[in-house]
Amino acid sequence: MNSETTEKLLQKLREFLGDDLVRLYYDYKYPVITLKRDRLTETCRFMKDELHFIYLNDVFGTDRFTSEDRFEVFYHLISLRDHQRFFLKVLVDENNPVLPSVCDLWKSANWNEREVYDMYGIHFEGHPDLRRIFLPEDFKYYPLRKEFPLLGVPGSLELPNTTPDHD
Amino acid sequence: MSFDRVMGEGFFTTTVDALTKWGRSNAVWPMPMGLACCAIEMMAFAGPKYDAARFGSEVLRFSPRQSDVMIVAGWCTYKMSHAIRRIWDQMPDPKWCIAMGACASTGGMHRCYGVVQGVDNFLPVDVYISGCPPRPESLLNALMRIQDKIKEEQTIKLDS
Numbered sequence: 001m002n003s004e005t006t007e008k009l010l011q012k013l014r015e016f017l018g019d020d021l022v023r024l025y026y027d028y029k030y031p032v033i034t035l036k037r038d039r040l041t042e043t044c045r046f047m048k049d050e051l052h053f054i055y056l057n058d059v060f061g062t063d064r065f066t067s068e069d070r071f072e073v074f075y076h077l078i079s080l081r082d083h084q085r086f087f088l089k090v091l092v093d094e095n096n097p098v099l100p101s102v103c104d105l106w107k108s109a110n111w112n113e114r115e116v117y118d119m120y121g122i123h124f125e126g127h128p129d130l131r132r133i134f135l136p137e138d139f140k141y142y143p144l145r146k147e148f149p150l151l152g153v154p155g156s157l158e159l160p161n162t163t164p165d166h167d
Numbered sequence: 168m169s170f171d172r173v174m175g176e177g178f179f180t181t182t183v184d185a186l187t188k189w190g191r192s193n194a195v196w197p198m199p200m201g202l203a204c205c206a207i208e209m210m211a212f213a214g215p216k217y218d219a220a221r222f223g224s225e226v227l228r229f230s231p232r233q234s235d236v237m238i239v240a241g242w243c244t245y246k247m248s249h250a251i252r253r254i255w256d257q258m259p260d261p262k263w264c265i266a267m268g269a270c271a272s273t274g275g276m277h278r279c280y281g282v283v284q285g286v287d288n289f290l291p292v293d294v295y296i297s298g299c300p301p302r303p304e305s306l307l308n309a310l311m312r313i314q315d316k317i318k319e320e321q322t323i324k325l326d327s
Contacts, residue, residue, distance in 0.1 A: 030189070034256070126230050135282075143280050143281075148280070149280075150278060150279060150280070151278060151279070151280060151284070152279070152280025152281070153280075156280075157245040157281075158245070158249075159245065159248055159283065159288055159289050160248055160249045160251075160252035161252070162252075164290055
């Protein structure tokens with residue numbers, strides 16, 4: 001990994017974001033860029049069109065269980081041309097867990113955003129098909145939220161009948 | 168080798184019950200329900216080294232209609248439990264069930280909302296095997312326990 005290229009790309013990103021870049025730190029050797037929520041879509045477009053991050057590796061969330069800005073959503077971006085790996089991070093509040101979808105930029109965001117929705121209940125506006133991806137449609141809880149009990153809510157997931165059904 | 172030549176002019180007497188039990192216990196065909204890493208040990212159990220053929224169980228039947236004992240090998244999610252129960256219901260009586268390994272028996276290390284904490288929540292398990300994963304010998308031992316159980320059952324009464 002070439003740190004000169006990293007710096008060059010980061011400089012471009014800094015110029016683009018200005019004051020909306022909240023925080024920058026390195027996790028292992030990869031830059032993690034915290035930015036303001038309302039700049040997310042245009043930053044993603046900038047990353048893809050100008051900086052050539054054409055590969056969205058992953059979208060994932062975390063629950064910090066704080067009273068403000070409770071959730072974090074990460075966008076794990078890879079530039080195949082420059083061999084760079086960047087993380088974009090946005091904070092989402094519990095009372096209004098809504099983010100713009102990036103499905104129109106990267107097709108791979110579709111299922112990843114569905115997973116974040118399934119596990120944390122964060123809605124993605126503009127997502128073409130925002131349904132639960134792992135858990136049943138009628139499941140009422142978001143299992144990766146901290147208040148969700150480890151062993152689940154008894155009876156919330158159905159077990160099969162122990163007498164044979166004759167259908 | 169015909170039956171006549173072995174017996175010659177002689178004969179022997181037995182009960183239908185004993186004969187049925189003898190036949191059943193030496194042809195326990197497993198239904199492999201391999202869900203995770205335990206399934207690898209189950210393959211070793213069926214292979215030449217551990218040789219389940221000694222007990223008449225070498226034919227892992229992938230059709231529930233032809234099998235007698237279901238070996239649940241691995242951790243079972245709530246989503247999978249419905250499929251397992253369905254296959255169990257498709258197996259003809261008499262049938263037995265082995266819960267292989269810690270996960271199938273108790274949920275094991277998967278103490279979380281998505282994994283059924285023991286397949287005995289929806290299946291009548293006859294033999295539990297400890298271990299993570301258990302060695303093939305343990306599975307052979309479980310099979311022998313099933314055979315013992317079959318020999319103690321009363322087949323005629325069971326059918327009535």
